[in-house]
Amino acid sequence: MTVETNFQIEMLAGEDVSRAVAGSPGPLLLAFGLPGFPLKVSAIIGALKTGLMFVLVRPLGFLAQAGLMSAYLALTVLINVFKGLSLLNHADRHTPTPAGEEN
Numbered sequence: 001m002t003v004e005t006n007f008q009i010e011m012l013a014g015e016d017v018s019r020a021v022a023g024s025p026g027p028l029l030l031a032f033g034l035p036g037f038p039l040k041v042s043a044i045i046g047a048l049k050t051g052l053m054f055v056l057v058r059p060l061g062f063l064a065q066a067g068l069m070s071a072y073l074a075l076t077v078l079i080n081v082f083k084g085l086s087l088l089n090h091a092d093r094h095t096p097t098p099a100g101e102e103n
Helices: 001-023 026-031 037-060 062-093
Strands: none
Touching: 001 026, 037 062
16 A cells, blocks of 8 residues: 555544534434435535536645545534534524523
8 A cells, every 4th residue: 555545544533523523413413304405405515525626636746635634524514513513502592491491
């Protein structure tokens, strides 16, 4: 195996660990009736990453691939987390409080 192949395997393993540490908003989005949202985000960002890979990796080398993979991970997690938080905030604002209780 080449150094670049080993590096890509390590990046993929790091992605799995990062997703486990950051926590997946999948169950939250599933509870709000959006089970396909994380898949759509991953597909769109993945397609963008793949297109940029063909443009950037040959002239810039394997570090460009590492940057693209890191950006893919960061963007997918952040978009899913922000969507989950916005759904929670929206639900919290539109939930009536029982009589006699204050916020």
